[in-house]
Amino acid sequence: xxxxxxxxxxxxxxxxxxxxxxxxxxxxxxxxxxxxxxxxxxxxxxxxxxxxxxxxxxxxxxxxxxxxxxxxxxxxxxxxxxxxxxxxxxxxxxxxxxxxxxxxxxxxxxxxxxxxxxxxxxxxxxxxxxxxxxxxxxxxxxxxxxxxxxxxxxxxxxxxxxxxxxxxxxxxxxxxxxxxxxxxxxxxxxxxxxxxxxxxxxxxxxxxxxxxxxxxxxxxxxxxxxxxxxxxxxxxxxxxxxxxxxxxxxxxxxxxxxxxxxxxxxxxxxxxxxxxxxxxxxxxxxxxxxxxxxxxxxxxxxxxxx
Amino acid sequence: xxxxxxxxxxxxxxxxxxxxxxxxxxxxxxxxxxxxxxxxxxxxxxxxxxxxxxxxxxxxxxxxxxxxxxxxxxxxxxxxxxxxxxxxxxxxxxxxxxxxxxxxxxxxxxxxxxxxxxxxxxxxxxxxxxxxxxxxxxxxxxxxxxxxxxxxxxxxxxxxxxxxxxxxxxxxxxxxxxxxxxxxxxxxxxxxxxxxxxxxxxxxxxxxxxxxxxxxxxxxxxxxxxxxxxxxxxxxxxxxxxxxxxxxxxxxxxxxxxxxxxxxxxxxxxxxxxxxxxxxxxxxxxxxxxxxxxxxxxxxx
Numbered sequence: 001x002x003x004x005x006x007x008x009x010x011x012x013x014x015x016x017x018x019x020x021x022x023x024x025x026x027x028x029x030x031x032x033x034x035x036x037x038x039x040x041x042x043x044x045x046x047x048x049x050x051x052x053x054x055x056x057x058x059x060x061x062x063x064x065x066x067x068x069x070x071x072x073x074x075x076x077x078x079x080x081x082x083x084x085x086x087x088x089x090x091x092x093x094x095x096x097x098x099x100x101x102x103x104x105x106x107x108x109x110x111x112x113x114x115x116x117x118x119x120x121x122x123x124x125x126x127x128x129x130x131x132x133x134x135x136x137x138x139x140x141x142x143x144x145x146x147x148x149x150x151x152x153x154x155x156x157x158x159x160x161x162x163x164x165x166x167x168x169x170x171x172x173x174x175x176x177x178x179x180x181x182x183x184x185x186x187x188x189x190x191x192x193x194x195x196x197x198x199x200x201x202x203x204x205x206x207x208x209x210x211x212x213x214x215x216x217x218x219x220x221x222x223x224x225x226x227x228x229x230x231x232x233x234x235x236x237x238x239x240x241x242x243x244x245x246x247x248x249x250x251x252x253x254x255x256x257x258x259x260x261x262x263x264x265x266x267x268x269x270x271x272x273x274x275x276x277x278x279x280x281x282x283x284x285x286x287x288x289x290x291x292x293x294x295x296x297x298x299x300x301x302x303x304x305x306x
Numbered sequence: 307x308x309x310x311x312x313x314x315x316x317x318x319x320x321x322x323x324x325x326x327x328x329x330x331x332x333x334x335x336x337x338x339x340x341x342x343x344x345x346x347x348x349x350x351x352x353x354x355x356x357x358x359x360x361x362x363x364x365x366x367x368x369x370x371x372x373x374x375x376x377x378x379x380x381x382x383x384x385x386x387x388x389x390x391x392x393x394x395x396x397x398x399x400x401x402x403x404x405x406x407x408x409x410x411x412x413x414x415x416x417x418x419x420x421x422x423x424x425x426x427x428x429x430x431x432x433x434x435x436x437x438x439x440x441x442x443x444x445x446x447x448x449x450x451x452x453x454x455x456x457x458x459x460x461x462x463x464x465x466x467x468x469x470x471x472x473x474x475x476x477x478x479x480x481x482x483x484x485x486x487x488x489x490x491x492x493x494x495x496x497x498x499x500x501x502x503x504x505x506x507x508x509x510x511x512x513x514x515x516x517x518x519x520x521x522x523x524x525x526x527x528x529x530x531x532x533x534x535x536x537x538x539x540x541x542x543x544x545x546x547x548x549x550x551x552x553x554x555x556x557x558x559x560x561x562x563x564x565x566x567x568x569x570x571x572x573x574x575x576x577x578x579x580x581x582x583x584x585x586x587x588x589x590x591x592x593x594x595x596x597x598x599x600x601x602x603x604x605x606x607x
Binding site: 022023024025026027055056057059061062065066070071072075076077111112114 | 390391392393394396397398399400401407408410414418575576577578579
């Protein structure tokens, strides 16, 4: 009688643990994740992109460890080297490995970032001496609009601040990618601001771009030029490299504090906004921090990263 | 019953050696245990300390230290396995826990905890050998010229503890002798009685120390004065003929360990996957460390 009760208790405990997501081994698959490893702001691939099925217990670190030769420090929480490319300190400059999940810089370490399937993981080795923080990037399009970030799907809001045709193009691109755009701009939504810089710069998140790459993580400067604005592409050191002409557009992502990322699809004039809106596709944005366009030419930012 | 860690006078080299020599020798092993994370090297340090203890006749102390160390190591391993979810090899998924978040037990976290635990065991063995083989009186005497007050305090405490234990035993006997009808003597009552009497007993101990010449000048100065200011003969200096070997073995182990660090002998990483370095330099250092455990060996033991 007593042994039967014990057996029942054990079975119930196992059932409860099983329901709570407990079990032996890494667990079953939760979906496919895409792993990209590049260097110098995405300019050069370190290894070909890999798509693999993540398991219940997978983290960003475990997926990376399975697909690359890595070494870590600080008790396995920080990636020191991937495929022999090691973090460097010297001559007053510092380079390290950074990772983005769905285009958003994580606030936790790779070993603590759980995966739920569908994520785009991007590891990039870069010199961060001049610009330490790049909170969001555009290189994982159509993420974060499709899968959200930090393990949570978010609503997507397109805010048209002038440039109706460009807005339609952006909405169409998001819809084609599988994102569901909602009306209005509720709190917690990933925002896409579309319009000329003269209008966008009044938005608090977008205005960070005007404060320089140290504030926004976007290697572009938009300065007043007579009645309009002028776009200047910056190098990895945050210094101006190339000044663009009229009809120049920009697609970039930034993030203000812990708010959801804000994408800007802008230009120095309406033609520039329209040109920027056409950049929203995976082939153009892949592995880019931000992209400018001038006369049909797509220019990855920062400039001279390779 | 005597504690296995209590000092027991024996005629062995480690017991005969001056406290400085013993500290240099055993201290070197402890330093190496903290310098290295490679389990092979740590195991070698543990083996050396256990071997030294065994050769010095402190087998009970070594055995007790191993059990005590394992009792400390086991919780370290368990806590590390539950708190740290890093590592590539997930053995067990325990779901979401309050405060802990997602708890995954990984082979790497267990291995990492085991290395911490091994270090605890090794250090416990070294300290057990020190405690059982090095005369605390000689250590305090050696300390007196440098830190008189600290040495006096430590001496008083080291004397007061057995005095308090003896007092407690006497009080307990007295309590029993009151007969079965008497109220039981509680621990609090006993502790209060011992505490109130502790100042008197400390004065007693201090007086006894003074009577035994504790307050006199250090031996060297006294002997110098006795010899009219001239350097006193070597025969009066209390050095053991075994000192030299400990003074040599300790630094040799330490220098080899530091050199080994530069040569990559400490190859160990738990994350993201377990990697234990087994390079020749690691093996050579481990062999050297184990051999250093033979230092207390005596031919006619």
